[in-house]
Amino acid sequence: xxxxxxxxxxxxxANKWSAGKPIVKADIxxxxxxxxxxxxxxxxxxxxxxxxxxxxxxxxxxAGGFVSAxxxxxxxxxxxxxxxxxDASGYKRPAIFIDTEGDEWDEGIDLSPEIRRDCxxxxxxxxxxxxxxxxxxxxxxTFPTHVKLTPPxxxxxxxxxxxxxxxxxxxxxxxxxxxxxxxxxxxxxSLLMRALGVGxxxxxxxxxxxxxxxxxxxxxxxxxxxxxVPLKVRYPQGGEKQLIDAIVRRQxxxxxxxxxxxxxxxxxxxxxxxxxxxxxxKPLVERIVTVTGRGVSAPANYLARIGTPLRQLMxxxxxxxxxxxxxxxxxxxxxxxxxxxxxxTKGCSGILVLSPDESRRKPMRNCIRCAKCVDACPxxxxxxxxxxxxxxxxxxxxxxxxxxxxxECGSCNYVCPSNRPLLDHIRIAKGKVMEIARSRKS
Amino acid sequence: xxxxxxxxxxxHIHSGDSIERNMYGVLIALxxxxxxxxxxxxxxxxVVMTASxxxxxxxxxxxxxxxxxxxxxxxxxxxxxxGALLAFNLPSNLPLWIIVLGALFAIGVAxxxxxxxxNNIFNPALAGRVFLLISFPAQMTTWPSPGIFxxxxxxxxxxxxxxxxxxxxxxxxxxxADMLLGRxxxxxxxxxxxxxxxxxxxxxxxxxxxxHIPVAVILTVAVFTGIMYAVDPVAYANPLVHLLSGGxxxxxxxxxxxxxxxxxxxxxxxxxxxxTGLITAVIRLFGSYPEGVSFxxxxxxxxxxxxxxxxxxxxxxxx
Numbered sequence: 233x234x235x236x237x238x239x240x241x242x243x244x245x246a247n248k249w250s251a252g253k254p255i256v257k258a259d260i261x262x263x264x265x266x267x268x269x270x271x272x273x274x275x276x277x278x279x280x281x282x283x284x285x286x287x288x289x290x291x292x293x294x295a296g297g298f299v300s301a302x303x304x305x306x307x308x309x310x311x312x313x314x315x316x317x318x319d320a321s322g323y324k325r326p327a328i329f330i331d332t333e334g335d336e337w338d339e340g341i342d343l344s345p346e347i348r349r350d351c352x353x354x355x356x357x358x359x360x361x362x363x364x365x366x367x368x369x370x371x372x373x374t375f376p377t378h379v380k381l382t383p384p385x386x387x388x389x390x391x392x393x394x395x396x397x398x399x400x401x402x403x404x405x406x407x408x409x410x411x412x413x414x415x416x417x418x419x420x421x422s423l424l425m426r427a428l429g430v431g432x433x434x435x436x437x438x439x440x441x442x443x444x445x446x447x448x449x450x451x452x453x454x455x456x457x458x459x460x461v462p463l464k465v466r467y468p469q470g471g472e473k474q475l476i477d478a479i480v481r482r483q484x485x486x487x488x489x490x491x492x493x494x495x496x497x498x499x500x501x502x503x504x505x506x507x508x509x510x511x512x513x514k515p516l517v518e519r520i521v522t523v524t525g526r527g528v529s530a531p532a533n534y535l536a537r538i539g540t541p542l543r544q545l546m547x548x549x550x551x552x553x554x555x556x557x558x559x560x561x562x563x564x565x566x567x568x569x570x571x572x573x574x575x576x577t578k579g580c581s582g583i584l585v586l587s588p589d590e591s592r593r594k595p596m597r598n599c600i601r602c603a604k605c606v607d608a609c610p611x612x613x614x615x616x617x618x619x620x621x622x623x624x625x626x627x628x629x630x631x632x633x634x635x636x637x638x639x640e641c642g643s644c645n646y647v648c649p650s651n652r653p654l655l656d657h658i659r660i661a662k663g664k665v666m667e668i669a670r671s672r673k674s
Numbered sequence: 675x676x677x678x679x680x681x682x683x684x685x686h687i688h689s690g691d692s693i694e695r696n697m698y699g700v701l702i703a704l705x706x707x708x709x710x711x712x713x714x715x716x717x718x719x720x721v722v723m724t725a726s727x728x729x730x731x732x733x734x735x736x737x738x739x740x741x742x743x744x745x746x747x748x749x750x751x752x753x754x755x756x757g758a759l760l761a762f763n764l765p766s767n768l769p770l771w772i773i774v775l776g777a778l779f780a781i782g783v784a785x786x787x788x789x790x791x792x793n794n795i796f797n798p799a800l801a802g803r804v805f806l807l808i809s810f811p812a813q814m815t816t817w818p819s820p821g822i823f824x825x826x827x828x829x830x831x832x833x834x835x836x837x838x839x840x841x842x843x844x845x846x847x848x849x850x851a852d853m854l855l856g857r858x859x860x861x862x863x864x865x866x867x868x869x870x871x872x873x874x875x876x877x878x879x880x881x882x883x884x885x886h887i888p889v890a891v892i893l894t895v896a897v898f899t900g901i902m903y904a905v906d907p908v909a910y911a912n913p914l915v916h917l918l919s920g921g922x923x924x925x926x927x928x929x930x931x932x933x934x935x936x937x938x939x940x941x942x943x944x945x946x947x948x949x950t951g952l953i954t955a956v957i958r959l960f961g962s963y964p965e966g967v968s969f970x971x972x973x974x975x976x977x978x979x980x981x982x983x984x985x986x987x988x989x990x991x992x993x
Contacts, residue, residue, distance in 0.1 A: 242689070557679060557682075557686060558679060568679070568683075591686075598792035602933040612987050646689050
């Protein structure tokens with residue numbers, strides 16, 4: 233039997249319409265809008281000013297702390313301004329606007345298609361290269377990668393897990409990446425193993441991608457310690473804790489870090505970015521973005537520069553006149569954006585365009601206590617109880633029932649026959665519980 | 675276009691499951707048992723079913739619209755289901771006015787006075803049945819004898835149920851084939867074991883219920899009555915007789931699995947099922963009532979909040 237995680241989970245229709253489509257190089261945007269907060273942690277600090285001429289790949293903002301990431305120019309051109317710009321968060325936040333001129337790259341960046349496999353760098357040098365390149369988790373959570381490669385004292389990594397699950401419906405960017413750049417991804421994986429000093433890596437792929445499983449299994453034979461693990465299709469298998477449970481049968485305890493189970497999980501796209509950073513000296517300035525949904529006529533996978541407006545990619549895929557909802561990411565965890573003109577960022581794995589009739593929620597009705605949300609929750613929580621706790625501001629009840637463990641996967645909302653906004657309420661409870669826990673510590 | 679984009683928190687898709695899908699799903703699952711009832715009890719079954727559903731729906735409509743002053747919700751199917759389940763728990767020769775009273779208690783007292791669907795503590799159909807059993811013991815324990823689509827209602831021949839025969843120490847019980855098919859006296863929906871099990875299979879496949887409650891109830895009764903039978907086969911009936919007679923299967927499959935009044939975790943469901951099975955068996959073997967499923971489920975309904983507190987779902991990563 234195929235492996236999978238042991239608690240909860242759902243089976244939404246896959247709708248992977250762009251699966252098997254090649255990666256199309258998107259046009260370089262006339263203007264790139266590069267937000268300074270594309271990662272979890274402190275925003276980056278700009279090191280350029282208005283009027284500066286830049287080549288693609290040049291550093292434009294330095295990490296604003298340990299949990300932060302560098303940002304590089306995704307296009308060559310001149311800095312128009314540093315100003316606020318709307319991003320996927322729905323807020324206006326600082327960004328660097330670059331007017332594109334030509335396509336010149338910084339010296340020392342290897343843009344040749346030649347695959348470089350050998351690496352003689354020490355672990356610290358690999359981590360430094362990853363840090364320099366500004367890599368943050370590319371599955372959507374955008375946690376700075378170098379932080380995960382520096383386990384806190386007392387913890388030792390035993391295995392690198394590559395998250396190539398892509399359990400979100402509609403999205404196919406990781407799938408396309410594996411088919412086109414499987415070998416580079418495997419080299420990236422071995423670099424991550426080397427950086428952490430571990431001898432084992434597992435690449436988790438759901439069994440609805442048999443071509444990627446076959447290809448990578450064949451290629452992985454040439455890499456010591458890397459195995460491909462086919463997984464039973466089940467959402468949210470790409471959740472970090474769920475994936476660790478599926479592959480090494482260990483459940484990270486409430487409040488503990490994934491490293492406590494000996495595992496460091498990195499997204500497939502991140503492994504590829506690590507390869508490019510370490511072996512080709514190329515910073516993270518472009519990524520693969522799936523554009524899909526009923527709101528576009530030609531779903532596709534694009535290689536797009538960071539800072540490209542979503543509108544440009546959607547128009548390339550035949551945006552319909554009247555989209556209902558534009559989502560940065562997948563339908564389960566992606567963010568509905570307020571404008572088509574926000575830019576692609578490091579964590580933007582897809583753009584899902586829904587038609588108006590799919591965009592609205594149905595009216596909420598009474599909870600019938602069917603417990604389908606309890607069965608669906610991959611963290612073993614009771615969503616309807618937590619929603620009640622949030623409604624009545626019973627934060628102690630929320631805390632003792634592990635509201636803070638919610639991974640916001642949305643499975644509870646998805647299955648609820650009464651269309652109850654369970655996750656909306658659990659997010660409130662989670663925020664409040666974490667706030668209370670912090671104030672207790674200080 | 676810009677100002678027309680819809681913004682909402684994730685998730686952005688839904689399974690399409692609905693209250694209706696579940697309620698009407700249970701009604702479909704009841705169809706085989708109703709067919710058996712029509713076959714053996716004929717016109718009476720049709721009259722009781724129609725009267726029960728019509729009065730449950732009417733009471734819910736009137737109460738929501740004119741007393742609670744809310745938009746009536748009878749379209750969600752839950753009042754129809756309560757009506758059908760109440761009818762299933764009644765003899766098919768019960769006079770109309772008693773059925774209407776039962777529906778009023780089920781909907782008015784057990785369901786709407788608690789706030790309607792989702793808020794009730796006790797299974798409305800069972801509360802209605804037990805109200806009638808206590809108020810009208812003679813009418814509620816006079817069962818018609820099975821025929822082949824008899825065109826009788828209150829005027830047909832009557833007979834005993836298997837359990838009342840046992841209670842009175844009779845030795846001649848119907849054969850197992852008759853008990854499986856449903857050719858025996860009893861409440862209109864409880865007679866055919868095969869039809870009820872077919873309904874359970876449908877609900878399991880459609881994921882309307884999980885196996886935990888029905889299996890726990892049935893196994894507990896089988897084990898308990900099995901032990902007693904092993905100790906003294908003369909005084910106690912074969913466990914198979916207990917499983918196939920009375921309202922055990924109807925209760926275990928359709929009444930104990932009511933979403934609103936049963937626990938939410940799998941372990942809680944097992945506790946609930948075992949408790950229901952134990953109380954049922956104790957009433958049947960040692961009580962003065964021949965049948966105990968209804969009381970057992972209602973007692974466990976009352977314990978459900980406590981079960982929910984102490985038997986929680988398995989938490990990821992342990993406690």
